[in-house]
Amino acid sequence: MDDVATGEPLIVLDSVNKWFGPLHVLDDVSLSVGRGEVVVVIGPSGSGKSTLCRTINRLEPINSGTITFDGQELPAEGKALAKLRSEVGMVFQSFNLFAHKTILENVTLGPVKVRREKPAAARERGLALLDRVGIANQAGKFPAQLSGGQQQRAAIARALAMQPKAMLFDEPTSALDPEMVGEVLDVMTSLARDGMTMVVVTHEMGFARHAANRVIFMADGKLVEDAAPAEFFANPRSERAKDFLSKILTH
Amino acid sequence: MHVFTDPKNFDAYLSGFLWILKLTGASAVCALVLGVLLAAMRVSPVPVLRGFGAAWVNIFRNTPLTLVIFFCYFGLFVTLGLTLSDDLFRNIYWLGVVGLSTYTAAFVCEAVRSGINTVPTGQAEAARAIGLSFAQTLRIVVLPQAARAVIAPFGSILIALCKNATIVGTIGLAESSTIMKDLINFNGDAVIPIFLVFAGTFAAVLIPTGYFFGWLANRLAVKR
Ligand SMILES: Nc1ncnc2c1ncn2[C@@H]1O[C@H](COP(=O)(O)OP(=O)(O)O)[C@@H](O)[C@H]1O
Ligand SMILES: [Mg+2]
Numbered sequence: 277m278d279d280v281a282t283g284e285p286l287i288v289l290d291s292v293n294k295w296f297g298p299l300h301v302l303d304d305v306s307l308s309v310g311r312g313e314v315v316v317v318i319g320p321s322g323s324g325k326s327t328l329c330r331t332i333n334r335l336e337p338i339n340s341g342t343i344t345f346d347g348q349e350l351p352a353e354g355k356a357l358a359k360l361r362s363e364v365g366m367v368f369q370s371f372n373l374f375a376h377k378t379i380l381e382n383v384t385l386g387p388v389k390v391r392r393e394k395p396a397a398a399r400e401r402g403l404a405l406l407d408r409v410g411i412a413n414q415a416g417k418f419p420a421q422l423s424g425g426q427q428q429r430a431a432i433a434r435a436l437a438m439q440p441k442a443m444l445f446d447e448p449t450s451a452l453d454p455e456m457v458g459e460v461l462d463v464m465t466s467l468a469r470d471g472m473t474m475v476v477v478t479h480e481m482g483f484a485r486h487a488a489n490r491v492i493f494m495a496d497g498k499l500v501e502d503a504a505p506a507e508f509f510a511n512p513r514s515e516r517a518k519d520f521l522s523k524i525l526t527h
Numbered sequence: 528m529h530v531f532t533d534p535k536n537f538d539a540y541l542s543g544f545l546w547i548l549k550l551t552g553a554s555a556v557c558a559l560v561l562g563v564l565l566a567a568m569r570v571s572p573v574p575v576l577r578g579f580g581a582a583w584v585n586i587f588r589n590t591p592l593t594l595v596i597f598f599c600y601f602g603l604f605v606t607l608g609l610t611l612s613d614d615l616f617r618n619i620y621w622l623g624v625v626g627l628s629t630y631t632a633a634f635v636c637e638a639v640r641s642g643i644n645t646v647p648t649g650q651a652e653a654a655r656a657i658g659l660s661f662a663q664t665l666r667i668v669v670l671p672q673a674a675r676a677v678i679a680p681f682g683s684i685l686i687a688l689c690k691n692a693t694i695v696g697t698i699g700l701a702e703s704s705t706i707m708k709d710l711i712n713f714n715g716d717a718v719i720p721i722f723l724v725f726a727g728t729f730a731a732v733l734i735p736t737g738y739f740f741g742w743l744a745n746r747l748a749v750k751r
Contacts, residue, residue: 335652355660362658372653376672386657389667431653438657 284347286311286442286473287332292341294327294497301327302338303497309442312471316484316505319494320520325477328494329446332475333364346441362390365435365443369450371427373419379406379430380415383437391438398437405433409463425456429463442473449480479524485509493517530714530721543706544728550623550692550702555685557628562635567665569640580636587633592626592694599626600698616700623695631688638680642673675747682740686733703728 287309294302301324309315317325330336331343334350334357343350345364351357373382383402387393393401406412409429411422419427428448435443445464449457461483468474468487478484484491484505491508493501495516501508512518531537568580587595599622603609611621646669654664696705707725711718 333656335656358655358658358660360658361656364656366653366656368649368653370647370649372647372649374650374653374668376675385667386659389663390658434653434657 284311285309286313286346287475288342288344289328289331290342290344292331292338292343294324294331294336294338301497302331305341305497305499307492307499307502309473309475311473313490314468314472314474314476314488315490315492316488317475317477317492317494318479318484318520319500323494324497325494326446329366329444329475329477332442332444333361333366335366358390362386362438363441365432365438365440367428367431367435367443367445367448369447371419371424371431371451373427373431373434375419378416378418379411379422382419382430383434386434386438402433402437405436406430408436409433410459423456424452425459428452428456428460432460432463432467436467442475443467445474445476445478447477447479449478481509481525493520495520530710530717531724536710539701539706539709540703540724543701543703546620546695546700546702547689547692550620550627550695550700551685551689553624554627554631554688554692557624558631558635558684558688561628561632563639563670565632565636566639566643569636570643570665572661584633584636587630588637590630592630592691593697595630596623596626596694596698599623619695619698619700622698623692623700627688627692627695631684631691634684634687635681638677638684639670639673641680642675642677643669645676646672675744678740678744678747682737682744685740686736689733689736690729 285308287307289305289307292302292305293300303324305324305328307315307328317328319325327336331338332345334343334352337352345360348360351360373379374385377385380399380402383405384395384398387398387401388395403412403415406415409432411426411429411433414422414426414430419430422430432443432448448464449460452460457480461480464474464476464483465487476483476488488505491501491503491505492499493508493512493514493516495514500514501512501517503513508517509521512521531540565580565583568576569584571577600619603625604618604622609622610618611625612618650668650672651664654668659667693702693704696702703725707721710721714721
């Protein structure tokens with residue numbers, strides 16, 4: 277895939293720094309993600325990938341630098357921040373479906389409570405989305421009754437229901453049994469094909485190769501490499517990336 | 528049992544227990560509302576509110592209830608002139624409700640807060656990530672799940688509240704324990720039976736209450 281989108285980028289991070297106490301988790305990170313672009317973030321555990329992802333919808337505030345989404349700097353709080361979050365879908369490693377709500381209610385909650393859609397319309401669209409991710413027949417069940425793969429697909433549907441401009445995925449397949457990884461990646465691949473802007477933290481190298489426009493490699497809070505997937509996997513430039521790839525590609 | 532076959536005594540016994548039920552009912556409702564608000568303050572992002580909630584809990588959880596009730600009577604009513612009803616006993620009753628509620632709210636707050644802590648942080652994060660406000664996140668996602676974890680402790684708090692209601696007798700309300708003391712004063716030969724009837728009445732109400740809350744907690748437990 278080399279159809280990198282043009283025009284004004286959707287997500288721009290400029291010299292972003294973040295500390296957790298003494299720990300410098302994001303060290304002068306600058307990154308821009310174009311509309312329709314799919315960026316895969318990889319790197320060793322603790323390198324700041326999740327934090328990077330979470331700063332983009334301000335689940336984590338930053339200490340310095342700026343983050344711009346769709347031409348606007350991220351609002352600090354209140355209604356404006358809630359609105360921004362409603363435009364950025366997020367998919368978590370541990371699904372985080374609302375445990376006391378059915379799958380369909382999980383998907384319609386945001387549209388009804390945040391976007392003020394009519395319940396009947398939200399329901400119809402919710403069912404269509406569940407159908408799109410292949411779990412329409414689970415609509416009336418509670419999250420705990422579904423397999424991990426089904427829950428993660430429901431979580432993707434919940435995020436899509438907000439009609440987001442971009443989607444953030446934080447290791448969406450890491451908590452899944454191996455046989456369920458494929459069904460979730462298939463949904464993500466089809467989203468990428470449909471032109472969704474995506475930032476995906478993952479160790480699924482197949483997905484990175486086939487669906488990503490760019491691969492970003494992070495280490496110790498720094499953005500170490502930023503390259504097209506083919507190039508990154510063929511010739512990683514930094515020692516850290518070479519070392520990391522040799523570790524994950526051997527098993 | 529000759530004591531209770533006297534209609535006068537029996538009526539006193541009933542009216543004493545009725546006061547207890549009223550005190551418990553009214554205070555339970557007030558303490559619930561107040562306690563949930565305090566818990567919302569304690570988990571809110573606003574430092575002033577968090578401090579207020581924490582102060583409330585620390586003050587009332589660590590003050591003997593007798594002192595709180597005395598303060599309501601001698602402080603609020605006698606000194607500051609707070610009158611909640613023109614009727615003498617109604618006034619004492621309402622002062623009692625104020626004291627019991629403010630005190631019990633501290634325990635409700637802590638039960639709700641620990642209930643909130645049983646809800647994984649991912650639930651609130653997912654709620655914020657789809658654009659729900661802090662209040663919506665609490666009301667729609669966190670509290671309904673916390674509620675299930677809070678039912679069992681609420682049972683204990685309600686039982687304690689019902690027994691604590693007898694303390695309002697110390698500021699002049701003719702509730703159960705006051706009536707019992709009177710009956711014992713006039714019927715020195717029947718101390719044990721009188722005691723057993725009063726204790727038995729509390730047990731007859733509170734034991735099923737405990738079982739009911741236990742049953743409800745099991746039934747509504749969230750599956751994860
Ligand atoms: N809420 C937090 N408080 C303190 N330290 C944290 C917090 N979240 C993450 N960290 C630390 O920040 C570093 C980066 O974490 P994270 O972004 O989760 O890395 P990754 O997703 O790449 O594994 C880690 O060392 C982690 O322990
Ligand atoms: Mg992570």
